[in-house]
Amino acid sequence: xxxxxxxxxxxxxxxxxxxxxxxxxxxxxxxxxxxxxxxxxxxxxxxxxxxxxxxxxxxxxxxxxxxxxxxxxxxxxxxxxxxxxxxxxxxxxxxxxxxxxxxxxxxxxxxxxx
Amino acid sequence: xxxxxxxxxxxxxxxxxxxxxxxxxxxxxxxxxxxxxxxxxxxxxxxxxxxxxxxxxxxxxxxxxxxxxxxxxxxxxxxxxxxxxxxxxxxxxxxxxxxxxxxxxxxxxxxxxx
Numbered sequence: 001x002x003x004x005x006x007x008x009x010x011x012x013x014x015x016x017x018x019x020x021x022x023x024x025x026x027x028x029x030x031x032x033x034x035x036x037x038x039x040x041x042x043x044x045x046x047x048x049x050x051x052x053x054x055x056x057x058x059x060x061x062x063x064x065x066x067x068x069x070x071x072x073x074x075x076x077x078x079x080x081x082x083x084x085x086x087x088x089x090x091x092x093x094x095x096x097x098x099x100x101x102x103x104x105x106x107x108x109x110x111x112x113x114x
Numbered sequence: 115x116x117x118x119x120x121x122x123x124x125x126x127x128x129x130x131x132x133x134x135x136x137x138x139x140x141x142x143x144x145x146x147x148x149x150x151x152x153x154x155x156x157x158x159x160x161x162x163x164x165x166x167x168x169x170x171x172x173x174x175x176x177x178x179x180x181x182x183x184x185x186x187x188x189x190x191x192x193x194x195x196x197x198x199x200x201x202x203x204x205x206x207x208x209x210x211x212x213x214x215x216x217x218x219x220x221x222x223x224x225x226x227x228x
Binding site: 043048106 | 118123146150155156157158159160163165204206208209214215216218219220221
């Protein structure tokens with residue numbers, strides 16, 4: 001089945017630690033996105049990538065980093081510089097990055113701080 | 115920059131009753147409008163979207179939405195709610211020329227009473 005997978009489902013981070021969230025898609029989509037979801041705040045865009053080896057900052061990129069070495073994969077690293085990382089992280093993809101293309105979402109990763 | 119307001123944080127309806135979820139947007143021209151649904155702990159699923167043309171849009175699961183330019187609104191409706199519709203609903207807006215970046219509202223939590 002085609003879709004987007006995110007792993008792990010739950011992730012625990014210790015103080016000062018970098019952690020990486022995985023996002024893989026087999027939809028052959030060019031564009032991929034990372035969102036952060038906090039209760040009562042909706043979704044906010046962290047980073048997005050329109051094509052392999054290229055990505056742009058979203059609205060809340062500070063404390064996060066990404067890479068796009070393969071079309072299928074768009075991992076997100078939450079660095080120690082992100083002081084409030086506890087949230088639900090959602091990855092999405094779309095056929096193209098043109099406006100109006102439907103974004104398909106993965107099941108999410110919940111990040112908790114120990 | 116565009117913005118989206120979902121004025122109702124929580125809504126409770128009885129099964130079989132009609133439903134209307136409100137969404138207001140702020141944008142100078144006609145935006146691209148979306149409604150997504152999220153079940154607890156899951157990713158988002160697209161219900162419907164509006165680009166242009168007929169202002170009444172049909173979606174999946176019996177939902178529809180009407181674009182009203184004069185009111186800057188894109189309200190979601192369903193004539194008869196089922197218990198399985200209990201979820202969180204997000205309205206989102208995309209701006210022409212802005213790539214495929216979406217701005218999401220803060221969501222409306224729907225509870226269905228049996």
